[in-house]
Amino acid sequence: MGKIREFDFEYFIGPAHPGVTGNMSYHIWAEGDTILKIEPNLGYLHRGFEKLVEQRHWIKNFPLILRICVPEPDVNEVLLAMAVEELNEIDVPERAQYIRIIVLELARLAAYLFYFGGVAGAIGLYTIPQWTIGDRDYILDLFEELTGGRVYHIYQTIGGVRRDTPEGFEERVLKVLDYLEERLKDYDKLFFEHPLFLKRTKGIGIVDKDTALRFSVTGPNLRAAGVNYDVRKQEPYLIYDRFDFDVPDIYRDGDVYSRAMQRRLEFAESIRIIRQAIDKMPGGAVNIKIRNPFEYRVRAGSTYVKLESSKGEYGFYVVSDGGVLPYRLHVRGPSFSHGLQLVRHIAEGTNIADISMILFSLDVCPPDAER
Amino acid sequence: MQKGRCVMGMNLKFFDALKFLVRKPHTVRVPYEKKEPAKRYRGIHVNDWEKCIGCGNCAKICTCQAIEMVEIPTLTPKMGATNLRPQVDYGRCSFCGQCVDVCPTGSLKLSTEYEIISSDINDFKFIPNLNRDSGPGTGWESDIESSLLDFKRVEMPERDPKERKKDFDWVLKGFSEEEAVFEAVRCLGCALCVQGCPTGMYIPEYINAIFNKDYEKSVEWMFINNPLPEVCGTICTHRCEDACVYHNRGQAVQIRYLKGFAAGKVDDYEKVVGISKKKADKKVALIGAGPASLSCAFYLRREGVDAVIYEAQKVAGGMLKLGIPRYRLPDSILSKEIDFIKKQGVEIKFGIRVGVDVTFEQLLKMYDAVFIGTGYHVGSRMGIPGDEGEGVFDAATLLRDVNLGKEVKIGKKVLVIGGGDVAMDATRTALRLGAEEVILSYRRRYVDMPASDEEKHEAEAEGVKFMTQTLPVEIVRDKNGRITKVKYVETEMVHEEGARRPKPVPKMDNVMEWEIDTVIMAIGQKPDWSFLPDEWKNKIKFDRRMNHIIVNDDMMTDVEGVFAGGDIVNPRADAISAIADGRKAALGIIKYLEIRK
Incomplete structure (x- = not known):
């Protein structure tokens, strides 16, 4: 766009704004209602995770590292466990693998519910956030029952999960899934097929295929742009290759609408995965004994582990020098590419009224860009 | 088409909307209802002070440094415990529950209580006790299965009981390096075991050196207060293991055998410990x-x-x-x-x-x-009829003669009387000397035996028959003076008020017999003061029974x-x-x- 002139408006969105997920802000210059330039501002949330990790024993990092992401903390735990298991060549018990899948997919459902509420709220459909956040509580209840924590679960450990499922947990999961499936119909009626939603979101904030690839966008944002890439399918981690599920490839326009609908369809797929996992889940142990948490060592070496989070490809690069502390841990969060760089590109020229919706539709989680 | 969909989705249908009227909201309830937490909820800490040993592992694992060990002066710690108790700062605590999972005793737990409401900042930092306990089966409890610790030790490999009872060769096979390191890693370094050791060896330090495969460093630590580490690493009574934090709920770290393993790895102590060149011009x-x-x-x-x-x-x-x-x-x-x-x-x-x-x-x-x-060195005798003469040994003399290589002749059916370690040694030595049947008679119950558990198990494995709550009353001899039978009675445990343990009372009305040809008495040993001139026996202060010399803190007599x-x-x-x-x-x-x- 053109040069910023003295009399153009300057706005700050965030750090406390419903359109921004978490503590970050965007600095906007606008000419009338049209955005000329947008600059993301980080630094509100820097907790130095990557450095803190280096000062703690491997096992002590589980309660710490998951704090990177509030809506979906489990991916961090699972990644750390995966990295250690890969370096130490640990065979994780089967049952633990299945429990991990259930936890990850439940977390994805919870994150998507958060997302639906966010996008709808940014448009002005305030009933939807009330519903989705309320329904998310059913999932949090399941988490509470399984892990003892509602938001931060701290449930994964090296070689499995910390406790076995409580009695009757599987049935209650299925019950919640039934409920959510039923609920999806209501969401469709009130949200996904709502004329206001269609009108406001179609053709807005377009990320086309080339741009998405150029900015290394991953996850549902990339799939909504027409690139059918999902780590669960392309490079299956854990035991995802044992499940029958589809990666929806219907919406390819890359606009806000496609991104929301992509997630809507994936929501149903996740429910499918959980049902299969519960169906197939074997009995047996859920963890291995690490014998001494203070002397637990990880073989020298480095590894990059990644998984498909609700926001995109989430990866940890872990380096161990063979000691009781990690030598280095680098977090590759999905939000860095689409939250900082891509926004600058796509938001220019859009209407100021659409900006919070665009930001929310990209599902930016600031702390994973700012570890 | 598009328009049609729009119109269709414009609103919920009347009946769809109606269902929300009667639905109870899941999240916020008005009027306020306290949410019932899940059974496994991780809330405020609860600590059973009776079980807590103040080892500090909870403070060590806390990633938020929320736990601090605070001294409670009113507590008198028992063996293998301190009077420290964890204090939790809820400004830092992240309720991860790792402190619970690392607790060796299982005293710590997170209850389902989650409300601390106060305007005073100090109310958020306290020493947990049982006050806020939500009851058993609720909250994040510690159990052995999901604990971060492994309560199972690496067992010391032994020779097959059937084989080993034929000779006097060492029954233990010894740890391999892999086994030793695998066992050494269990040590948490809390050093409560040191309290158990009479000489206060630097146990966590030498075990850590073993874990790092630095056996010379390990031996260096041992020699600070024990010049016989490998001997102790083989036959010590391992009071340290009784004080080990794992002992509260599982098997203690194999402190004794790890010591023996490391000392055995160093062939030349001189290289590690050196020879003192100091000269003091005094002699003792x-x-x-x-x-x-x-x-x-x-x-x-x-x-x-x-x-x-x-x-x-x-x-x-x-x-x-x-x-x-x-x-x-x-x-x-x-x-x-x-x-x-x-x-x-x-x-x-x-x-x-x-x-x-x-x-x-x-x-x-x-x-x-x-x-x-x-x-x-002097063995005792029971003083029952027939205990003078051929075929009756006291254990101390028998073991001494065997160890000195003297020829000792015993029969095929041996009765050993006593329940201590010496009695166990006597039974197993008798087996090795060719006895076909060895009976152990002890007047109290199996659990009352002062012998260590492993000695008891090893003796049983080798085929010793334990006859507890029996009391020999007479050794019967034939006309040639050979032992033929031992008469015995059973005893009854009677608990007297004020007594430390129940007392065995013989039931004299029912006398039974064993067919026996040799009797070994392992009912205790006595000191031999014959080297002391009589006047010195008066000068040096003894206890009442002349069994022990009384010394001061520097081990000096009167x-x-x-x-x-x-x-x-x-x-x-x-x-x-x-x-x-x-x-x-x-x-x-x-x-x-x-x-x-």
């Missing part, structure tokens, strides 16, 4: 070459004091050599360590019995100080310059206590000699 006589004297002499030599041990037998080691059978402590281990003590410049005069070959007073004149470490240690001082009567006494006496002697200077 030590009576008896048992662990107390050896330990005392070693630490005296380390400070340059000349140490001369007078030993009545032709061999050194005292009870280690004469009392403990070779299948438990091979000669190679004992001689390796005694040789190293001798290398330090300790002189041992063999075959000289104090009181016969040299008098006690002569020693006092010749030396700057005297240490008495004569031990308990007579200046006369020190004592080992079984004759210490009722615990084991090798490690004797070693501890010897070391303490050495430090006491050094102190005494310097004072006199």
Whole structure:
């Protein structure tokens, strides 16, 4: 766009704004209602995770590292466990693998519910956030029952999960899934097929295929742009290759609408995965004994582990020098590419009224860009 | 088409919307209802002070540094515990529950209570106790299965009981390096075990060195207060393991055998510990070459004091050599360590019995100080009819004769009387001497036996028949004087008020018999004070029964310059206590000699 002139408006969105997920802000210059330039501002949330990790024993990092992401903390735990298991060549018990899948997919459902509420709220459909956040509580209840924590679960450990499922947990999961499936119909009626939603979101904030690839966008944002890439399918981690599920490839326009609908369809797929996992889940142990948490060592070496989070490809690069502390841990969060760089590109020229919706539709989680 | 969909989705249908009218909201309830937490909810800490041992592992694992160990002066800690208790700062706590999962005793738990409402910041920092407990089965509880700790030890490999009872070779096979390191990793480094060790060995330090495969460093730590590490690593009574935090809910770390393993890995102690070149121009006589004297002499030599041990037998080691059978402590281990003590410049005069070959007073004149470490060598007899004569042994004499290589003839059906470690040694030695059937008679219950569990199990595995709550009353002999039978009665445990443990009362009305041809009595041993002239028996202060000498903190008796240690001082009567006494006496002697200077 053109040069910023003295009399153009300057706005700050965030750090406390419903359109921004978490503590970050965007600095906007606008000419009338049209955005000329947008600059993301980080630094509100820097907790130095990557450095803190280096000062703690491997096992002590589980309660710490998951704090990177509030809506979906489990991916961090699972990644750390995966990295250690890969370096130490640990065979994780089967049952633990299945429990991990259930936890990850439940977390994805919870994150998507958060997302639906966010996008709808940014448009002005305030009933939807009330519903989705309320329904998310059913999932949090399941988490509470399984892990003892509602938001931060701290449930994964090296070689499995910390406790076995409580009695009757599987049935209650299925019950919640039934409920959510039923609920999806209501969401469709009130949200996904709502004329206001269609009108406001179609053709807005377009990320086309080339741009998405150029900015290394991953996850549902990339799939909504027409690139059918999902780590669960392309490079299956854990035991995802044992499940029958589809990666929806219907919406390819890359606009806000496609991104929301992509997630809507994936929501149903996740429910499918959980049902299969519960169906197939074997009995047996859920963890291995690490014998001494203070002397637990990880073989020298480095590894990059990644998984498909609700926001995109989430990866940890872990380096161990063979000691009781990690030598280095680098977090590759999905939000860095689409939250900082891509926004600058796509938001220019859009209407100021659409900006919070665009930001929310990209599902930016600031702390994973700012570890 | 598009338009049609729009119109269709414009609103919920009337009946769709109606269902929300009667639905109870899931999240916020008005009026306020406290949410019922899940059973496994991680809330506020609860700590059972009775079970808590104050080891501090919860504070060590806390990633938020929210837990601090606070001293509670009103608590008197038992063995293997401290009077520290965790204090939690809820401004930091992240309720992860790792403190619970690492708690060795299971005292700590997170209850389902989650509300602390206060305007005072100090209310958010407190020492948890049972006040907020939400009851068993609720909250994040510690259990052995999901604990971060492994309560199972690596078992020491042993020879097959059927094979090993045929000879006097060592029953243990010893750890492989892999096993030792795998076991050493369990040590949490909380050092409560040190409380259990009479000599206070640096246990976490040497186990950590073993984990790092640095055996020389490990031996260096051991020699600070124990000059017989491999011996102790084989036959010690391992009080440290009873004080180990794992012992509360599972199997303690194999502290004893790890020590033996590391010491066995170092062939030449001289390279690690060195030979002291100090000279003090003082000399000390030590009576008896048992662990107390050896330990005392070693630490005296380390400070340059000349140490001369007078030993009545032709061999050194005292009870280690004469009392403990070779299948438990091979000669190679004992001689390796005694040789190293001798290398330090300790002189041992063999075959000289104090009181016969040299008098006690002569020693006092010749030396700057005297240490008495004569031990308990005289076996006791029951005094029942028929216990004088052929076929009846006392365990101490029998074991001594076997260990000295003398020929000992026993029969095929052996009765051992007693329930201590010596009794176990006697039963197993009898098996190795060719006995076909060995019966152990003990007047109390199995659980009351003072013998260590592993000795009991090993004896049972080798086929010893345990007859508890029995009391022999008469040894029957034939006209040639040979033993044919032993008459016995059963006993009943009667709990008397104020008594420490129930008392066995014989049921005299029903006398039964065993067919027996040899009886070994292992009912305790006594000291031999014959080396002391009568006037000295009055000078030195004894306890009421003349069983133990009374000493001060420096192990000095009432007579200046006369020190004592080992079984004759210490009722615990084991090798490690004797070693501890010897070391303490050495430090006491050094102190005494310097004072006199």
